[in-house]
Amino acid sequence: MYLNNLSYNKGTKKKKKRLGRGIGSCYGKTCGKGHKGQKSRSGGKIKRGFEGGQTPLYRRLPKFGFKTKKNILTQEIKLSNLNIIKNTVIDIYTLKKYNLIKKNIKNIKIILFGKIYSRKIICNIKTTLKSYIKIKNLGGVVDT
Known part of the structure; x- marks a missing residue:
């Protein structure tokens, strides 16, 4: 195998569009941009969401959603x-x-992390x- 024998697989390489190369190329004269208008000019880009001066959709629709407290x-x-x-009765x-x-804080939840050594009575938590299960095994009471 030599360097002059290497080639791309068929279909992986696309030919570049050659603009302004005469009538027969399909991209002569206007170079595929058509006649006149903003998009035919150099630097004629339109911003995303621009609707020709009409109020864009994202501004016409109402705001929605909220962050819960x-x-x-x-x-x-x-x-743990x-x-x-020290108390046996625990509440907020x-x-x-x-x-x-x-x-x-108004809402509390006890999660299993570590060990508990004494009996506790838990109210409204x-x-x-x-x-x-851990609290019950020690003889504790959970009141919700």
């Missing part, structure tokens, strides 16, 4: 963090008292299934 007011707590609390106010959650 539920994400801001929700927080997760590790199961409950060991810090005790968690705020021990600085385990921020002051503005959501739990995951596995953390619920």
